[in-house]
Amino acid sequence: MWRLKRLLELPPRAALQKVLAVLHASLRLAVWRIRDLVRSSYPQTKNVAQLGTVIAQRVLRLEDLGGGEWLTQVADHYLAHRFDLLGSGWVIVRHGMRCRGLEGARYQSAEAVHGPDSDASWLRRRINRANRREAQRIRRLIDPGYVPIDWQLDFKSGYRWREKSWYQWIPYGHLPGVDVKVPWELSRMQHLPQLALAFHAAQRSGRMTRPPEHYAREFRNQVLDFIAANPPRFGVNWRCTMDVAIRAVNWLIAYDLFRACGAEFDPDFERVLAASVHAHGRHIVGNLEWFPDGRGNHYLADIVGLLFVAVYLPRSAEADAWLAFAVQELLGEVELQFTPDGANFEASTSYHRLSTEMVLYATALLSGLSDDKRTALTGYDPHRVGAHPRLQPPSVSAVAQLNDSAIPLPAWYLERVERMVEFTMHAMKPDHKVAQFGDNDNGRLLRIWPAYFKTSVREARDRYANLRDYDLLGDEDTYWEEAGLDHGHLVGVARALFERADFAAAAPEDRVEESIVRALSGDRAFGSYRVHGVPGADTVRIGTDGDWRSAVESVLHATDGEMKCTLEVVVAGEGLWDQLQLHAYPDFGLYLYRSRRVFLAIRCGAVGQNGRGGHAHNDQLSFELNVDGEDWVTDPGTYLYTPMPTRRNEYRSARAHWGPRVADVGEPGGAFRYGLFRLGNAAAGKCSYFGPQGFAGKYDGYGQAVHRVFRLQDRGIEIVDWTDGPGRLEPFLPSRITGPLATAVPLSVGYGMRATC
Numbered sequence: 001m002w003r004l005k006r007l008l009e010l011p012p013r014a015a016l017q018k019v020l021a022v023l024h025a026s027l028r029l030a031v032w033r034i035r036d037l038v039r040s041s042y043p044q045t046k047n048v049a050q051l052g053t054v055i056a057q058r059v060l061r062l063e064d065l066g067g068g069e070w071l072t073q074v075a076d077h078y079l080a081h082r083f084d085l086l087g088s089g090w091v092i093v094r095h096g097m098r099c100r101g102l103e104g105a106r107y108q109s110a111e112a113v114h115g116p117d118s119d120a121s122w123l124r125r126r127i128n129r130a131n132r133r134e135a136q137r138i139r140r141l142i143d144p145g146y147v148p149i150d151w152q153l154d155f156k157s158g159y160r161w162r163e164k165s166w167y168q169w170i171p172y173g174h175l176p177g178v179d180v181k182v183p184w185e186l187s188r189m190q191h192l193p194q195l196a197l198a199f200h201a202a203q204r205s206g207r208m209t210r211p212p213e214h215y216a217r218e219f220r221n222q223v224l225d226f227i228a229a230n231p232p233r234f235g236v237n238w239r240c241t242m243d244v245a246i247r248a249v250n251w252l253i254a255y256d257l258f259r260a261c262g263a264e265f266d267p268d269f270e271r272v273l274a275a276s277v278h279a280h281g282r283h284i285v286g287n288l289e290w291f292p293d294g295r296g297n298h299y300l301a302d303i304v305g306l307l308f309v310a311v312y313l314p315r316s317a318e319a320d321a322w323l324a325f326a327v328q329e330l331l332g333e334v335e336l337q338f339t340p341d342g343a344n345f346e347a348s349t350s351y352h353r354l355s356t357e358m359v360l361y362a363t364a365l366l367s368g369l370s371d372d373k374r375t376a377l378t379g380y381d382p383h384r385v386g387a388h389p390r391l392q393p394p395s396v397s398a399v400a401q402l403n404d405s406a407i408p409l410p411a412w413y414l415e416r417v418e419r420m421v422e423f424t425m426h427a428m429k430p431d432h433k434v435a436q437f438g439d440n441d442n443g444r445l446l447r448i449w450p451a452y453f454k455t456s457v458r459e460a461r462d463r464y465a466n467l468r469d470y471d472l473l474g475d476e477d478t479y480w481e482e483a484g485l486d487h488g489h490l491v492g493v494a495r496a497l498f499e500r501a502d503f504a505a506a507a508p509e510d511r512v513e514e515s516i517v518r519a520l521s522g523d524r525a526f527g528s529y530r531v532h533g534v535p536g537a538d539t540v541r542i543g544t545d546g547d548w549r550s551a552v553e554s555v556l557h558a559t560d561g562e563m564k565c566t567l568e569v570v571v572a573g574e575g576l577w578d579q580l581q582l583h584a585y586p587d588f589g590l591y592l593y594r595s596r597r598v599f600l601a602i603r604c605g606a607v608g609q610n611g612r613g614g615h616a617h618n619d620q621l622s623f624e625l626n627v628d629g630e631d632w633v634t635d636p637g638t639y640l641y642t643p644m645p646t647r648r649n650e651y652r653s654a655r656a657h658w659g660p661r662v663a664d665v666g667e668p669g670g671a672f673r674y675g676l677f678r679l680g681n682a683a684a685g686k687c688s689y690f691g692p693q694g695f696a697g698k699y700d701g702y703g704q705a706v707h708r709v710f711r712l713q714d715r716g717i718e719i720v721d722w723t724d725g726p727g728r729l730e731p732f733l734p735s736r737i738t739g740p741l742a743t744a745v746p747l748s749v750g751y752g753m754r755a756t757c
Contacts, residue, residue: 032233033166041232042134043275043282049314051252051274054368055519056259062515065201070452070480072207075198078191079210079218081149084482085185086442087466087752088156090473093186095150099158100469102643105177107158113148123228126163131231139228141268146221151229152236154182156752157643163229167238173642173676180236181441181641181751187237188246189226189254190447195219196257197448197512203261216263219254227272232279241287242298245305246445248280249361252312253446253516260519274313281309281322288387296346296609297355297443300337303329304358304445311365311373320376321384325391327377327399330362332389334416341537342419343588347608347616348438349427352588353487356420357445360493361520363417366408367497368522377403415529421494422537424487425506426583426592427601429631432488432508435601435624436635437590438608439615439652442484442751449512451486455479465746465754484750493517500528540584543689543696551689551696551709558707558722565660567732569717571627573597577712584690589620591690593712599626600717602710603659604685604697613679617652618668620685620699621708622659625717632740633658637748641676648676656745660706662727668701702727 065071077083077090084090091097096112113122120139127135152161159178161170172180199215202208208215230237238244255273258265265273284306289298307326313319337345337355344352378400382391394400402408427435432451458475461467473479492511495503496518507514530536558564576597583592589605601624607613617635625633636656640647649672654661662668669682685699695710704725711718721729747755 029168033168036130036166036233037128038130040130040134041234041279042131043232043279045271045275048271048274048278050270051255051277051312052314053256053259054311054365055253055256055516058368058519058522060257060260060515060519062197062200062261062512065197065204065512068197068201068449070454071194071198071201072209073478074452074480075195075215076209078195079214081147083155083186083191084480085752086156086179086182087464087750087754088182089460089467089470090479091155092472093149093153093155094147095153097150097153097155099153099155102157102177102179105157105175105643107154107160107175107178109158110150110153110160120228126229127231128164128234131234135228135231138224138272141272142221142224142228143217146225148225148229149186149222151187151226152183154179155186156182161236163231163235165235167233167235170236170239172236172239177643179640179643179752180239183236184240184243185442187226187230188243189222189250190246190444192219192222192250192254193257193446193448194450196254196261196263199258199263200261212263216258216265219258220265220269223251223273223276224269227276232276232283238283240298241284241289242301242305244280244287245284245301248277248284248305249308249445251277252308253448256312257516277309278313281306281313281319284309285322285325285385285387290388293610294612295333296337296614297351297358299329300333300355300358301445303333304362307362307365311369315372315376317381318384320380321382321391323373323376324380324382324394324397324399325385325387327366327402328391328397329389330359330366331398331410331413334359334413338416338420339585339587340416340419341540341585341587342416342421342423343585343590344420344423345587345608345610346438347588347606347613348440349434349436349590350440350485351438351443351615352420352423352427353434353490354443354445356417356424357490357493359417359420360490360497361445361517363409363414364493364497364517364520367524368520369408374403374408411529414526415534418494418498418500418526418529419536421491421498421503423585423588423590424490425503426537426585426594427590428487428491428506429599429626430629431486433483433485434487435590435592435599436485436637436749437601437603437619437622437624438617440484440638440748440751441641446513447482448516449489451483451489451508452480453483455481463756465756466752468756482750489513497521497525498528499525500530537583537585538581540586541582541691542584542586542687543691547689548691548693548696551694552711554707554722555709555711555720558720562728564720564722565729565731566721566735567719568736569625569632569719570736570738571598571716572738573628576715580692582690582692586687589685589687591687591695597628600624600710602695602697604687604695604699606684607679607681611681613681614677616679617657618654618659618679618701619657620659620668620701621697621706621721622657623710630740632737634743634747636743636745637753638751639748639754640752645676650745651748652679656743660708660721660723661730662702662704662706662723663730665702665727668699 202212310323385391460479492507578596591602593600607616687697689696
């Protein structure tokens, strides 16, 4: 319904163009579907050239993986096909499994697959007719005794999609409790690089529970299992191009790591893998998530995935064009999706992490391009890519000029990437956990060396409501929980690319990712833009002393009672603001105060995505506060997207955040009338003063100006809200705090995770 409303809001000519575009796309998809139903969508594997390697051709400086106690047990989980994704808990994903459900929504288990099946006859009932023969042939390449994974299953709710369903006809968000992100997350196969590290660790030490070849065979079998059970363009795992692209990257990095560590694979597997990587590339090009005015991290993932595919495939007219197109679009999207100060345009610190991670790995890969691949940038055929936007010919494209430079990337691009990492470094608390503003869906490109912490099953179950009935491991068994808000790995990756002492100091020690990035880039590192005297985020100040005096005077003269609220934050001890640093990102809307004892992050700015607000929350003038390493005030997170719209809106509502609210008005900027992934820009905030004395800002989301001032004081912070209009402000409870405050909704530290209190 909201889509129809938006269509009716357009001018008649624009609305007609939208309708015609939809009809044209529908006709095109109908033709494609008929084609896929009458002939196999699998690529030919005859005479397929072997994939190239990048890491394996260079020196990979992996140590003994010290500090990786988690790797032994987590690798064992993966060998047993046990995964912990999006709040599921560690569960074995198999056909016919009984799922725990999501907040009471649970669907009947599907048919189980019993015992070894060398003929793969069970696939006949599940794969469409045109693809059955090839699916069974690939399935027979898997080692005897391997138990297949159910790739189509939402293993939280129990709902299952079908392998026969053509990808564009896959429904999602259509049933309560059903989350399409669950099979998508598993199908990214981000655990495979960790299996490669387990292979390496098994070679170097006796800590691993299995011999090295066991991890290599598991990698091989899981990839073949996926390819056999997911013919191209059929099933849920081809529905979202972003996930197709991320899967390709993880296959290629895992394969390259295995090869770098000495693993060898049989020719049949090599051919099937190379052919499927090629199919992934064609799928990405044919299903780009590009829109003239509404693209974001999905399209960036498409481009980065295509870049990896083009680099690892042998040179051909098609692969050369893909490489040039990926470079062209990467440059354009970095300029579009990141503001000049380096902040991502989606108004989410977690999506900033995802997009920056993609750009960093792409930058490393481009920095280390072989001479042969760089030559491809000058001689490609632009007509080999029929997608929008068009690939520019070499004669006019900036891509071709990159091959003439000693540094194959423009200076403005490298400065933008460096600033992206600065944003993350500044937005991290002392424990490397980020201030959580906007959506968080745990999105990553590569989970090579996650930040795990050790707890027990009992403790995890007591801590999270989503694990309340979890009983698949014993109470005292070790539970490895990933610290999804730890963004320190991003600075560790950047440490390999930029000569920055502060990056080196801020990143955790012994990051495996750093070694891999050095191998991808051929040990190329770039100097900092700061050496040229260019100002950074720490030099930004907004307003004048006069503006601050005006803000303080407004506080003193604001109407008392229902139109003014005050919160006094009292901190014991001395030296509260010693070594104070300020960092401002006005385009994102994030203002940071960091001292020896305090971390204060304030949200005030645009809703992101050029006014769409797809991943923003109603959090204007909200804040996070950490004192002496302890969180006092935190953002509540995200929890869920489409499976429970009421939860989605609950967690992005003004009530869930620590911003000023006008009572009895509803959501600022209006109700969530544009759907689950749009806010509209009516609720944007504006900063009028940011400096060492404090912060002043306002926003107009309630149809009247609502103001907030933070005053930094010797023993704490005073926060004062008031409104210019007749609205009654909802007061802070309590009005004075000396320690942690509970969030209005249960805290969610990651997608699908919900605290018990």
